[in-house]
Amino acid sequence: MGKDKKKFTIIITTKNRKEELFFTLEKIKILLDREDVVCIVCDDGSTDGTFEEIKINFPKIQLIQNPKSQGLIYSRNRLMNRVQTEFTISIDDDLHFLSETPLEKISAFFERHPQAGILGFRIFWGLQEPHFQKTTERPVQVKSFVGCAHVWRMKAWKEVPDYPSWFVFYGEEDFAAFQLFKKGWEIHYLPQILVHHRVDVKARKQQSDYQIRLRRSLRSGWYLYFLFYPFLTIPKKVLYTLWIQIKTKMAKGDWIATMAIAQAVFDVIFNFPKLLKQSNRLTTKEYHAILKLPPAKIYWKPEDEK
Structure with a gap:
């Protein structure tokens, strides 16, 4: 299948977290093996052999490397600006999908909502997978998104500035959200896609x-x-x-x-x-409009634990 048939790019930034990254790659292998998926990993100056071992164990993955660490936001910009597909899924190296057929759900939602520039996922934070994974939540337009698990419509990315690399870490999502809002793009939360962020907050x-x-x-x-x-x-x-x-x-x-x-x-x-x-700067009208939107959906808990 040629490049023009590729529809999704999965991007991951990593640094000296080889075990977490390899766990993630194994968990999403069914996606990586698809003909319509490209995966690009940015090794941000790792010293634990990450770059070399990905080349050996995951030869289909496209690799880029920062010889010296440049930070998460710089690395995400490098990845985003290499993408040639319609959609880009950005995940952390310690996060994987729990929902089935996530790509089909993403594609269908974007098709139904032409003004959606970004979709955020339902994120469970914890070292163990949640024992209860269903939800009654519905999709909703939100103010911003979470960097560890989201998907861009690349047409929207190309209309706004790159992430501010001088922020180094934190804040790039809200920066992008404000820029998108100024351009008339929307951000939506899609709870039908559940991901597991393996972090002890x-x-x-x-x-x-x-x-x-x-x-x-x-x-x-x-x-x-x-x-x-x-x-x-x-x-x-x-x-x-x-x-x-x-x-x-x-x-x-x-x-x-x-x-x-x-x-x-x-x-x-x-x-x-x-x-x-x-x-x-937002106009007064824009400022009051964006304040009416609910905030980014960051943490999800199983409904039997709420």
């Missing part, structure tokens, strides 16, 4: 990268205010989120979080000229 705070994750999460939120929000709304938003961090973390003696907050404030000050230069 509660343990993250105890992990060594807690400080850097918090720093990047906070600054990306503030970056987005300055890039997209109407000027008059920005001071209130920034001050409120800063107060919440002081109240819930600094006041309780979380010194790691305190350092992360201070660093995030410095990052915003340092990048302020760039934020003004690259802004694509």
Whole structure:
């Protein structure tokens, strides 16, 4: 089957997580073997032999490599800009599909909704698969999407700027969501596709990268205010989120979080000229319209556990 027959590209970014990646690739092998699917993996400077072992064990996969680590967002941009198919499914290296026939469901939804630029999936976070997988949730248009599991209509990708690689990690999804909204594209949540993100969320705070994750999460939120929000709304938003961090973390003696907050404030000050230069501000009408949309559906729990 020629390239013109390919319809889906699955993209994955990875770095020094060979076991997780190989587990994922085995789980989605039935998709990788399809004639209408291309898979591209970006090895972001791994030192554990990831690149070489993928070449040996998964010869059909297209591989690109950053000799030196450049970060998640830079790598996603490289992957997205190599895609030649109609749709691109982006998943993390520690995530796999639980639902059957996901590609057929994706294709059918996009066909029914021509203004849909991105679809987000129903995501279960946990080390073990959920014992109950059914849901009564229905598809809904949402404000944003989750980076670990979503699919782009490539026509929409080509109409908006690349992800902001200078964010490094966090915030690129909301950046894309605002850009899509300005162009008239929609983002939808499709709960009929369930994926398993093999992550222990509660343990993250105890992990060594807690400080850097918090720093990047906070600054990306503030970056987005300055890039997209109407000027008059920005001071209130920034001050409120800063107060919440002081109240819930600094006041309780979380010194790691305190350092992360201070660093995030410095990052915003340092990048302020760039934020003004690259802004694509919502009009007041657009701002109120986007506020009416529900937020991204991030965490799903089995209905018998709610």
